[in-house]
Amino acid sequence: MKPRICDFLPIPDLLKTEHVLCIQPHPDDLEIGAGGAVARMSRSGIKVTCLTVTNGSAGTKDPSVNQHDLIQTRQRETIKASGLLGINDLMWLGFADGGNLPYEEIRIGITRVIRKLKPSAVLVCDPWLPYEAHSDHIRTGKATAEAAFLAGMPYFCPSVIEEGFKPHDVDIIAFYYTAYPNTFIDVSETWKLKLAAIDCHTSQFPPDKGNLLKKYLTAKASEQAEKHNCEIVEALKVLSPGHLHIFEEAWQC
Ligand SMILES: [Zn+2]
Numbered sequence: 001m002k003p004r005i006c007d008f009l010p011i012p013d014l015l016k017t018e019h020v021l022c023i024q025p026h027p028d029d030l031e032i033g034a035g036g037a038v039a040r041m042s043r044s045g046i047k048v049t050c051l052t053v054t055n056g057s058a059g060t061k062d063p064s065v066n067q068h069d070l071i072q073t074r075q076r077e078t079i080k081a082s083g084l085l086g087i088n089d090l091m092w093l094g095f096a097d098g099g100n101l102p103y104e105e106i107r108i109g110i111t112r113v114i115r116k117l118k119p120s121a122v123l124v125c126d127p128w129l130p131y132e133a134h135s136d137h138i139r140t141g142k143a144t145a146e147a148a149f150l151a152g153m154p155y156f157c158p159s160v161i162e163e164g165f166k167p168h169d170v171d172i173i174a175f176y177y178t179a180y181p182n183t184f185i186d187v188s189e190t191w192k193l194k195l196a197a198i199d200c201h202t203s204q205f206p207p208d209k210g211n212l213l214k215k216y217l218t219a220k221a222s223e224q225a226e227k228h229n230c231e232i233v234e235a236l237k238v239l240s241p242g243h244l245h246i247f248e249e250a251w252q253c
Contacts (some may be wrong), residue, residue, distance in 0.1 A: 033176030035194030036187025044084030058098035
């Protein structure tokens with residue numbers, strides 16, 4: 001059998017971590033991508049923090065919507081949804097929404113939060129999702145992957161070290177919105193909470209759009225659960241940060 005890096009460097013168990021820093025490009029991504037798993041982790045006593053990279057200011061097709069009002073609305077929606085999932089620790093980087101994220105700045109911002117909070121795991125959208133067109137997602141996922149891999153090195157993002165935050169090694173990086181899942185988390189007991197959390201984002205999901213999304217998510221998660229002898233799962237890609245460099249078959253682990 002062909003040697004694979006995950007046979008030498010095992011896939012870690014996300015449900016046994018102590019503190020997970022969940023990172024989302026926009027308000028609502030975490031609920032859609034991993035709301036059930038997050039609620040399950042919170043219930044089991046794992047500390048959960050949510051960091052939102054953008055302020056959600058581009059989340060409308062209506063040019064008459066006031067962006068300042070929209071930002072406030074999306075913050076309120078996020079606080080309500082996070083409360084349902086058991087997340088009480090919310091942080092914001094506050095970058096403008098809409099596809100123009102400055103990569104180096106968000107990499108520094110995410111590294112600062114990792115070094116400040118010292119989470120054992122990081123959960124973010126998968127930047128290697130095929131056909132992902134939104135660069136906020138690609139840049140947030142890549143900057144987080146890079147920070148998770150390198151935040152323990154003192155010469156990576158040195159400006160953050162100069163601020164007084166020491167290097168910190170993360171043990172686990174997990175991705176939602178992934179095409180290459182390797183971990184299927186039974187979320188039968190928290191699925192309703194996930195759907196209710198999505199419903200909190202009324203500025204993004206009027207009933208028709210929200211119902212379509214929830215039906216799709218439920219059908220997909222039910223189909224994936226069949227192989228795992230449970231009712232419903234969320235599919236994640238879970239890796240050690242060490243998998244994130246030079247290993248050609250890491251995407252298959
Ligand atoms: Zn998004």
